[in-house]
Amino acid sequence: MNNKLYGNLIFELSRPGRKGYSLPKNSFGDYNVDSLPDFMKRSEEATLPECDEMTVVRHYTNHSANNFGVNNGFYPLGSCTMKYNPVINEEIASMKEFAGLHPLQPADTCQGALEVYYGVQQSLAALTGLSEFTLNPCAGAHGELTGLMIIRAYHESRNDLKRTKVIIPDSAHGTNPASAAVCGLEVIEVKSTAEGLVEVADLKELLADHSEEIAAMMMTNPNTLGLFEKEIPEIAKLIHECGGLMYYDGANLNPMLGVSRPGDMGFDVMHINLHKTFSTPHGGGGPGSGPVGVREGLEQFLPTPRVVMDEENEMLKVETGNYDKSLGSVGAFFGNFGVILRAYTYILSLGRDNVKMVGPLATLNANYIKESLKDFYELPIGGLCKHEFVFDGLKDKSTGVTTMDVAKRLLDYGYHAPTIYFPLLFHESLMIEPTENESKETIDGFISVMKTIAQEAKENPELVKSAPHNTPIGRVDDVLAAKHPVVTFKQMQDEK
Ligand SMILES: *Cc1c(COP(=O)(O)O)cnc(C)c1O
Numbered sequence: 001m002n003n004k005l006y007g008n009l010i011f012e013l014s015r016p017g018r019k020g021y022s023l024p025k026n027s028f029g030d031y032n033v034d035s036l037p038d039f040m041k042r043s044e045e046a047t048l049p050e051c052d053e054m055t056v057v058r059h060y061t062n063h064s065a066n067n068f069g070v071n072n073g074f075y076p077l078g079s080c081t082m083k084y085n086p087v088i089n090e091e092i093a094s095m096k097e098f099a100g101l102h103p104l105q106p107a108d109t110c111q112g113a114l115e116v117y118y119g120v121q122q123s124l125a126a127l128t129g130l131s132e133f134t135l136n137p138c139a140g141a142h143g144e145l146t147g148l149m150i151i152r153a154y155h156e157s158r159n160d161l162k163r164t165k166v167i168i169p170d171s172a173h174g175t176n177p178a179s180a181a182v183c184g185l186e187v188i189e190v191k192s193t194a195e196g197l198v199e200v201a202d203l204k205e206l207l208a209d210h211s212e213e214i215a216a217m218m219m220t221n222p223n224t225l226g227l228f229e230k231e232i233p234e235i236a237k238l239i240h241e242c243g244g245l246m247y248y249d250g251a252n253l254n255p256m257l258g259v260s261r262p263g264d265m266g267f268d269v270m271h272i273n274l275h276k277t278f279s280t281p282h283g284g285g286g287p288g289s290g291p292v293g294v295r296e297g298l299e300q301f302l303p304t305p306r307v308v309m310d311e312e313n314e315m316l317k318v319e320t321g322n323y324d325k326s327l328g329s330v331g332a333f334f335g336n337f338g339v340i341l342r343a344y345t346y347i348l349s350l351g352r353d354n355v356k357m358v359g360p361l362a363t364l365n366a367n368y369i370k371e372s373l374k375d376f377y378e379l380p381i382g383g384l385c386k387h388e389f390v391f392d393g394l395k396d397k398s399t400g401v402t403t404m405d406v407a408k409r410l411l412d413y414g415y416h417a418p419t420i421y422f423p424l425l426f427h428e429s430l431m432i433e434p435t436e437n438e439s440k441e442t443i444d445g446f447i448s449v450m451k452t453i454a455q456e457a458k459e460n461p462e463l464v465k466s467a468p469h470n471t472p473i474g475r476v477d478d479v480l481a482a483k484h485p486v487v488t489f490k491q492m493q494d495e496k
Contacts, residue, residue: 009489009492010049010056010059011047011489013049013051013059014049014050014051015050015051018050018051018052018055019050019052020052020053020055020056021053047489047490068416069281070082070083070084070085070281071084071085073414073416074415074416074438074442074443074445074446075416076369076415076416076418076432076433077416077417077418077419077431077433078226078389078418078419078422078431078432078433079224079252079388079419079422079423079431079433080276080419080433081251081252081254081273081276081277081433082282082283083276083279083436083437084279084435084437085279085280085281086345086346086349088345088349089279089280089342089345092341092342092345093341093342093345097112097113098113098116098337098338099338101113101337103332103334103337104333107315107317107318108315111315111316114307114317115316116340116341116344117316117334117340118307118316119344120133120135120274120291120340120347121134121135121291121307123344123347124291124293125293127253127257127261128250128262128263128270128272128293129261129262129263129264130262130263130267130270130293130294130295131263131293131294131295131297131298132293132294132299132302133291133292133293134146134291134302134306135291135334135335135340136303136305136329136330136331136334136335137271137291137292137330137335138286138287138288138290138331138335138336139273139286139288139289139290140173140273140276140288140290141175142288142330142331143271143272143273143290143291143292144175144176144179144180144218144249144290145179145182145183145330146290146303146327146330147247147269147270147271147292148166148179148180148183148185148216149183149327150269150292150294150298150301150302150327151216151245151247151269152183152185152215153301153325154245154298154301155215157301157325160243162212162213163212163213163214163215163243163244164184164186164213165185165186165187165188165210165214165215166185166186166187166214166217166247167188167190167203167206167214167216167217167218167239167244168189168190168217168218169189169190169191169192169198169218169220169223170189170192170424170425171196171223171225171425172218172220172224173220173224173249174422176218176220176249180218185215185216188210190202190203190206192425195227195381195383196223196225196227196380196381196425197223197227197229197230197231198219198223198231198235200231200234200235200238203235203238204238207238207242211242211243212243214239214242214244215245216239216244216245216246216269217239217244217245217246217247218247218248218249219235219246219247219248219249219267220248220251220252221262221265222252222256222385222387222388224431225381225385225389225390225423225425226366226386226387226388226431226433227381227386228386232266233265233266236265236266236267237266240266245268246266246268246269247268247269248262248265248269248271249270249271250262250270250271250272250277251271251272251273251276251277252273252276252387252388252433253273253277254276254277254358254362254435254436255358255360255362255363255386255387256359257277257355257356257358257359258352258355258356258358258359259356259359259360263293267295268295269292269293269294269295270292270293271291271292271293272290272293273289273290274290274339274340274342275287275288275289275339278346278347279342279343279346280339280342280343286336287336287338287339288336289335289336289340289343291335300323300325300326301325301326301327302323302327303326303327303328303330304320304321304323304326304329305318305319305320305329305333305334306318306319306320307319358436359386359387359436361437362386362433362434362435362436363385363386365387365434365435365438366387366388366389366432366433366434367384367385367389368443369389369432369434369446369447370385370389370432373391373447373450375395376395376450376451376454377391377392377393377394377395377430377450377454378391378392378394378397378428379391379392380392380426387433387435387436388431388432389431389432390423390425390426390429390430390431390432391429391430391431391432392427392429392430393426393427393428393429393430394406394428394457395454396458399457399458400465401457401461402428403421403429403430404420405457405464405465405467406450406457406464407420407430408467409468410449410450411467411468411470411471412467412468412470412471413452413453418430418431418432418433419431419432419433
C-alpha cells in the first residue's frame with residue numbers, strides 16, 4: 001500500500017470544484033440556502049475539502065489499514081487490558097432496537113434496554129460482593145471521581161468534615177491521585193515493600209499522624225505490578241478503625257472474576273472498567289464505562305438517574321428524585337449505554353461457570369511469558385504474578401538499548417508494544433498483559449520475537465535503537481509531539 005499516493009490529509013487532496021456527493025432535496029423542494037432563516041446561515045464559507053468519491057474512499061480505507069488494533073494483532077498492553085472484543089457484542093450493540101433509543105424515552109417503551117441496564121447492575125453486584133452499582137460514570141477515572149465523591153458525601157453526612165486526605169500506594173495508576181485532587185482531597189503516598197506490596201509499617205505511621213483526617217485509602221488489586229496484595233484484611237481493619245473507607249480500583253478485575261470479591265475483603269466503594277475487564281474496544285480516549293459499586297449503607301449517596309424495580313416488582317423505572325443524599329447527576333443521561341450492552345453480552349455469553357476461567361487463564365498466560373523471558377529481561381519482582389507483570393528493561397543493559405527501543409522494534413515485527421515506563425517504580429518498566437483469550441501459538445510467537453530483540457540488542461544495538469524500520473512512519477519525536485501538538489490543518493498551514 002502506498003499512502004503517499006493518496007496524501008496524508010484529506011485537505012491536501014482537495015481540488016476546487018470536485019464533488020463526491022449530491023445533496024438530497026430538502027422539504028422545501030430544493031436546496032436553495034436562501035430559504036433558510038438568516039440566523040442559520042454562515043457569514044463565511046466553511047473550509048471543507050473538495051474531493052471525488054474514489055479519492056475519499058481510498059484515502060480513508062488506506063488510513064484505516066494503518067491502524068493497529070486487537071483485531072489485527074497481539075496487543076499486550078499492561079494495565080489497559082486490550083482484549084478480544086467478540087463480534088457478537090458489536091451485533092447486539094448495533095441492533096436498532098438499542099441503538100435507536102432516545103435517552104428521554106418513557107420507561108414503559110424501553111423495558112428491554114432498562115432490563116439490560118438493571119441486569120448489569122445486578123451482575124456487577126454479584127461478581128464483586130457489593131450492594132448496589134451505578135453505571136453512570138463514563139470511564140475509570142470518572143468512576144474514581146464519583147466513588148470519592150460518594151466517600152466525601154458519606155463523611156459530610158456524619159458531619160465529619162476533617163476527613164480530606166486519601167492514602168494511595170506509590171505504585172498506583174496516575175488517575176488515582178488525579179481523581180483525589182479533582183475531588184478536593186489531599187493525597188498521602190504510602191510506600192511499597194521490596195516485594196512490591198503496600199508496606200503496612202509505613203501505613204501505620206501515616207495513620208498515627210493523620211488518623212482523624214483520613215477519608216479513604218485507595219488500593220488496586222492485583223496492583224499495577226500485577227501482584228496480589230496480601231495484607232488487605234489488616235489494611236482494611238486499620239483504615240476502618242480510624243474512620244476511613246476502603247476504595248478498590250477494579251479497572252482490571254480480570255484475574256478476580258468469579259474467584260474472589262472486593263466486597264468480601266472489606267472494601268466499601270469500588271469502580272470497574274467495563275471497557276477493560278468486560279471487553280469493548282477502547283483507546284484513544286473512549287468510549288468507556290466505569291461503574292461504581294458501594295457496600296450496604298452507602299447506596300443513598302449514589303448518583304442519579306438510577307434504574308430500579310417498581311414496588312410491584314414488575315416494571316423497571318428510572319429514578320431521578322427521591323434521594324436527598326444522592327450526588328445528583330455525574331454526566332449526561334445514563335452513561336455509555338453501548339459499552340454497557342457489550343459488557344452484558346460478554347458476561348452472558350460466558351455464563352457463570354466460564355467467567356471463572358477468565359482469571360486463571362489470564363494468570364497462566366502472564367506467568368508463562370514471564371518465566372519464558374526472565375533470562376533475557378530484568379524481572380525486578382519474581383514469584384507468581386496475576387494477569388500482568390513488569391520487566392525492568394533488558395537484562396543486559398551494557399548495550400544502551402532501552403525499553404523505548406524494544407517497544408519500537410516490536411512494531412517492526414507486527415506486535416503492539418506493551419505498556420512502557422509505567423509503573424514509575426522502575427526506570428525501564430515494560431508491563432506485559434496477554435489476557436485470557438490468546439492462543440499458545442500467539443503467545444509463543446511473541447516470546448520468540450522478544451528473545452530475538454534481546455539478541456539483536458547484543459549483536460546490533462543500532463538496529464534496535466533506530467527502530468521502527470517497517471512502519472509507515474519511523475521514529476517520531478514524542479516529546480515534541482506532546483509539547484507542541486499540531487492538530488488541525490489550519491494550524492499546520494499557519495506554521496508552514
Ligand atoms: C485504566 C486504569 C484506570 C483509568 O481508567 P480510564 O478508563 O482510562 O479512565 C484506573 N486505574 C487503573 C489501575 C487502570 O488500569
